[in-house]
Amino acid sequence: MTVTERAERSPTPDPLGMTRAAPAVRHREPRSMQRVLTGVVILYLGVVLIAPIAALLLAAVRLGIPSLLEAVTSDYALSSLNVSLALAAFALLFNGVFGIATALVLVRDRYFLARPIGALLDISLAVSPVMAGLAMLLLFGRGGWLDGFSIFGFRVPFAFPALVLATLFVTLPYVAAECGHMLQEVGTEEEAAASTLGASAWRTFRSVTLPNVKGGLIVGGILTVTRALGEFGAVLVIGGAIAGKTETATTYIYAATEERQHAGAVGMAILLASVSLVSLAIVALFQRTRGSK
Amino acid sequence: MSIEVEHLTKRFGSFLAVDDVSFRVAPGELVALLGPSGGGKSTILRIIAGLERADSGTVSIGEDRVEHLDARDRRVGFVFQHYALFRHMNVRENIGFGLRVADVKEKERRARVDELLALMGLDGFAERMPAQLSGGQRQRVALARALAPRPRLLLLDEPFAAIDAKVRQELRTWLRALHDETHVTSVFVTHDQEEAFALAERVMILNHGRLEQAGSPTEIVDSPATEFVAQFVADANSLSAEIRGGRAIIGALSIPAPDFPDCRSARVVIRAYELKLWRSDTEAIADVRRVSALGDRVRVDVNIDGGPAMFGHFPRRSGLLEGVTPGSRVALEVTSALIYPVK
Numbered sequence: 001m002t003v004t005e006r007a008e009r010s011p012t013p014d015p016l017g018m019t020r021a022a023p024a025v026r027h028r029e030p031r032s033m034q035r036v037l038t039g040v041v042i043l044y045l046g047v048v049l050i051a052p053i054a055a056l057l058l059a060a061v062r063l064g065i066p067s068l069l070e071a072v073t074s075d076y077a078l079s080s081l082n083v084s085l086a087l088a089a090f091a092l093l094f095n096g097v098f099g100i101a102t103a104l105v106l107v108r109d110r111y112f113l114a115r116p117i118g119a120l121l122d123i124s125l126a127v128s129p130v131m132a133g134l135a136m137l138l139l140f141g142r143g144g145w146l147d148g149f150s151i152f153g154f155r156v157p158f159a160f161p162a163l164v165l166a167t168l169f170v171t172l173p174y175v176a177a178e179c180g181h182m183l184q185e186v187g188t189e190e191e192a193a194a195s196t197l198g199a200s201a202w203r204t205f206r207s208v209t210l211p212n213v214k215g216g217l218i219v220g221g222i223l224t225v226t227r228a229l230g231e232f233g234a235v236l237v238i239g240g241a242i243a244g245k246t247e248t249a250t251t252y253i254y255a256a257t258e259e260r261q262h263a264g265a266v267g268m269a270i271l272l273a274s275v276s277l278v279s280l281a282i283v284a285l286f287q288r289t290r291g292s293k
Numbered sequence: 294m295s296i297e298v299e300h301l302t303k304r305f306g307s308f309l310a311v312d313d314v315s316f317r318v319a320p321g322e323l324v325a326l327l328g329p330s331g332g333g334k335s336t337i338l339r340i341i342a343g344l345e346r347a348d349s350g351t352v353s354i355g356e357d358r359v360e361h362l363d364a365r366d367r368r369v370g371f372v373f374q375h376y377a378l379f380r381h382m383n384v385r386e387n388i389g390f391g392l393r394v395a396d397v398k399e400k401e402r403r404a405r406v407d408e409l410l411a412l413m414g415l416d417g418f419a420e421r422m423p424a425q426l427s428g429g430q431r432q433r434v435a436l437a438r439a440l441a442p443r444p445r446l447l448l449l450d451e452p453f454a455a456i457d458a459k460v461r462q463e464l465r466t467w468l469r470a471l472h473d474e475t476h477v478t479s480v481f482v483t484h485d486q487e488e489a490f491a492l493a494e495r496v497m498i499l500n501h502g503r504l505e506q507a508g509s510p511t512e513i514v515d516s517p518a519t520e521f522v523a524q525f526v527a528d529a530n531s532l533s534a535e536i537r538g539g540r541a542i543i544g545a546l547s548i549p550a551p552d553f554p555d556c557r558s559a560r561v562v563i564r565a566y567e568l569k570l571w572r573s574d575t576e577a578i579a580d581v582r583r584v585s586a587l588g589d590r591v592r593v594d595v596n597i598d599g600g601p602a603m604f605g606h607f608p609r610r611s612g613l614l615e616g617v618t619p620g621s622r623v624a625l626e627v628t629s630a631l632i633y634p635v636k
Contacts, residue, residue, distance in 0.1 A: 189377035192344050193435075195364040196371040197391035198442060207390075211381040 056273075059266045068267035071256075077264055079244045080252035081271070083163065087235070087248065088228040090164045091171040095224055096217065099175025103213070106176065107183040121173035132169045133237025136162065140238075158240045163248065166234035171224045178220030179213045186212045219286055222279045229272055294355040294445040294478050295320050296341060301350035303336055303502075310336045311347070312502035318495075321476045323469075325493035327483055329525070333502035334482040338448050341480070342371045354445055370439030370477075374451040376431040378423040384410075384434050385419040391442035409437040412471070429460040436468075440475070449481035453488065465492055486526050490514075498522050520633040523562035530568075530603040534561045534632075541632055544600015545578035548630050562631040568605030569626040570595065571613045577622035584619060595623060 060068060071077060102121070106114045124132075140146050140157045190212065194204040232250040239246035241255060249272050256264035296318040303311040311333045318324050326334040339345035341352055343364035352359050359367050378387050385406055392402045410416055413433040423431055432452060439447060452468070453461040469492055472479055483489050489496045490510040497507040498521075506518040517523035524531040534541040534548075536559050541550040543561060553559070570579070570593065579595040582602065591614060594604045607614055617623060 186380070189373050189375060190379055192364070193371065193373060193377040193379070193438075194390070194394075196342055196344070196367075196369060197438070198365045198368070198394045199390070200365060203394060208379055211379075214381075 053273075056266060056269060059262065060270055063263050063266060067263045068270070071261065071263035072267040072271060074264065076243045076247065077252060077268060080247040081249050081268070083160070083247065084229050084249035084272075086160075087163055087167045087231075088225045091167045091224050091228040092221055094168055095171050096175050096221055099173075099220060099224075100179050100210075100213065100217065102176035103179035103183055103216070104209075106180045108188070121176055124169055124172040128233065129166070129170050129231060130233035130237055133166055133234035133239075136165055136169070136234075136238045157238060158242065158246060160246065162238040163235050163246055166238050167228045167231055170231050170234055171227045174223040174227065175217060175220035178216035178223070180216075182213045182216035183209075215286055219283050222283050226276045226279045229275060295353075296446060296478065296480065297351075297353040298337070298341065299351045299353075301337065301340060301347050301352070303333075303340060303345065303347050309502050311340070314350075314499070314502070314504045316497055316504060316507055318478060318480060320478055323472045323479045323481075323492065323494050325481055325483055325489035325496045326499060327486055327489040327496050328499035328505075330484055332484075332499045334484075334499050335450050336502075337499070338371075338450050338480060338482050341446070342369045342448050343367045344371070368442070368445045370442075370444035370447045372432070372435050372439050372447070372449040372452050374454055376423070376428075376435045376455075378431055378434055378438070380423050382423075383419065384415065384421050384423070384426070387423070387434055388437045388441050390438060395442060405441055406437075409441055412474075413437045427460075428456045429464055432456060432464065436471075440477070444477065447477045447479040449479065451482055451484070454483070454485075461488075468492065490526075498525065500525070517562075517631060520560045520562055520631075523564075523631045523633070528565040528606065530561075530563045530565070532561050532563065532601055532603060534559050536632070536634070541630070543597060545598035546600060546625055546627070548627050548632075550632050553632060553634060556634055558635045560633045560635060562633070563603065563627055564629075565592070565604060565606040567627055567629045568603070569613060569628060570605060570617070570623040572616040572621055573624040574622060576624035579623050579625055581617055581619050581621050581623055584614075584617060593617060595625070597625070 072081070102117065106118055109117075137157060140162065190208050191204050194208045195201075199207065230250060231248070232254070235241075235246070235248050236251050236254075239248070239251070241247045241251035243252075243255065247255065249268055253265045253268050253272075256262075256268070298317070299315045301311050301314045302309075314333070314337060326337060328334050336345060340347045341354075343359070343362060343366075347360065350360075354367065354369070379390065382390070388406045388409055389402050392405060397405070406419070410419055413436065415430065415433055415437065418426065418430065418434075423434070426434065432455075436449075436452075453464055456464060465488060481492070490513075494509065495507065496510055496513055498505045498513065500521050506513060506522045513522060513526055517526065520531060523529060532543050534543045536542070536550050536553045536556050538555070539549065539551045539553070541548045541553070541559060541561050548561065550559075579597045581593060581595050583592075583594040585592045585594075586609070587606070589609055590606045591609055591611070592604055592606055593614070594602060596602050
């Protein structure tokens with residue numbers, strides 16, 4: 001007798017328990033089938049994810065920690081890391097503030113602008129960052145609409161402002177989306193309550209709205225930071241990866257690989273990966289505490 | 294403080310939520326806005342609080358016209374159906390919020406919050422978070438929060454709808470006692486007529502955005518102004534009839550209607566307890582379709598010969614029910630009916 005047959009013939013004490021019978025059958029899904037499935041998943045993850053990471057760690061061990069440390073503390077490496085961290089900070093600041101404002105518009109807007117704005121934000125996720133870099137280059141570069149435009153005296157292309165703009169482009173929607181979800185979840189009644197209790201709009205925002213979206217701000221903020229640190233194509237195209245100037249941690253890894261400086265490439269890759277993993281752990285922690293509420 | 298609302302109208306798109314509503318609430322009164330959902334009750338309440346703007350009409354609190362004021366400047370306490378407690382603040386911070394916003398000193402604020410905690414029977418809960426409270430407790434915190442800044446009015450939007458039946462009863466009694474103690478002018482919205490009649494001194498019945506009737510519970514039950522009110526406030530049949538020669542004709546059933554001129558279509562409301570029936574072979578004018586036990590009462594559904602179906606309620610051991618089973622032929626008598634000519 002197969003397992004399915006057994007499930008079908010098992011007596012159901014409740015004649016109306018049709019819906020309850022279904023999960024019972026699912027629990028008795030053939031064991032062997034499940035094992036095969038688990039095996040396939042593990043194998044897949046092994047090839048796609050675990051093996052490359054293992055290769056990276058192995059290379060690190062083979063090169064030796066001292067030589068990695070030496071490589072990542074070189075002037076160019078440190079400068080590229082600084083650039084990346086600064087870009088992440090800018091992305092967090094601008095897209096954090098803009099993200100909350102956008103979330104408020106997305107969720108609370110009464111003039112049907114929410115949909116088009118949401119769609120615009122999705123563009124930043126959908127298009128290739130390289131295309132974003134190219135588009136910016138056409139805008140600010142020679143003959144572009146904003147050719148000669150400068151930010152605080154800095155020309156945009158192939159300079160830090162260009163990197164910031166590219167990073168803002170690729171990290172645009174994270175805080176907005178996360179805060180938007182939270183705003184949707186909490187609704188507007190608490191804000192209404194605050195206003196009937198005499199609170200001004202700013203006071204209501206500060207003591208009611210902001211604390212209610214704090215979780216979204218943190219999760220969205222961390223996603224923004226990891227995305228900013230990992231960005232490659234956009235900053236390469238508009239920044240040009242000039243060593244010591246517009247080279248980011250990711251473009252440094254690329255350049256180091258090209259020049260067969262394995263220690264620098266591997267060291268920086270591990271450094272970036274650790275930052276991202278820690279961020280991911282924080283996100284996971286937050287989502288768990290939010291879920292348990 | 295009194296409330297006066299005049300010619301209030303509010304549309305949401307093409308939907309007319311409030312249709313030219315006027316009423317007055319005397320200082321210290323406890324009034325219910327009663328009606329089916331979508332009837333415009335909550336919208337009126339939110340307009341009085343300043344959470345919604347009316348398209349036209351005026352709202353006065355005491356002597357002051359308030360339409361131009363923001364919610365925060367109206368000094369109106371509002372209790373929301375789903376409590377709307379600040380989820381990241383504990384009970385004390387929630388209740389004290391209105392006082393903190395008004396820059397009341399810490400010591401004074403503490404004293405007022407303690408006083409309210411005691412009044413609400415929430416001693417010992419000051420440090421709890423809203424998520425750690427039951428529905429009834431949350432609603433009491435919401436009420437305390439609304440009362441803390443000593444509002445001129447208290448508005449409650451379906452305050453007990455989200456609370457289970459047993460606790461709802463307790464809270465009702467308790468709200469009534471609270472009102473007798475504080476005497477703050479209060480308006481609450483409900484779709485539950487029992488709740489409205491049990492709590493309020495005056496009830497205003499709204500349907501499709503219109504005020505159908507305002508009056509004491511007794512007035513409303515004894516002389517409902519419209520067919521809607523008549524069938525809304527009691528289990529009742531609402532039937533179409535023709536009036537001919539001072540009688541309302543509903544199929545084989547005929548009811549005296551002495552003061553009404555002949556007309557082709559009128560509505561007759563017959564409350565479930567105003568119908569009598571008994572088994573008869575000679576006077577029978579209806580078939581019994583169904584007999585169902587409802588606790589202490591029995592509901593009997595009948596089909597009037599040549600007319601519509603209707604139902605009545607009878608005491609469980611009523612002698613009239615002898616031999617009344619589905620399919621039996623019965624005679625009908627209506628002890629009292631409310632007749633409304635169709636305009």
